[in-house]
Amino acid sequence: MLPGTVIGWDMSAALALGDALGVPPTAVAELLPVIEAVMVAKLNEQMDHSHG
Numbered sequence: 001m002l003p004g005t006v007i008g009w010d011m012s013a014a015l016a017l018g019d020a021l022g023v024p025p026t027a028v029a030e031l032l033p034v035i036e037a038v039m040v041a042k043l044n045e046q047m048d049h050s051h052g
Contacts, residue, residue, distance in 0.1 A: 006043045
């Protein structure tokens, strides 16, 4: 854990969301790591810009 930094998603929640939306588990397992990596990088970039 790093204060002020996003290091990842709650994968249990993300998998449950995919299930609730009817996304096949194999698709979720393939896509989530890629999506998570991009989102974490963008969120941290956005936070860096807003803090100076």
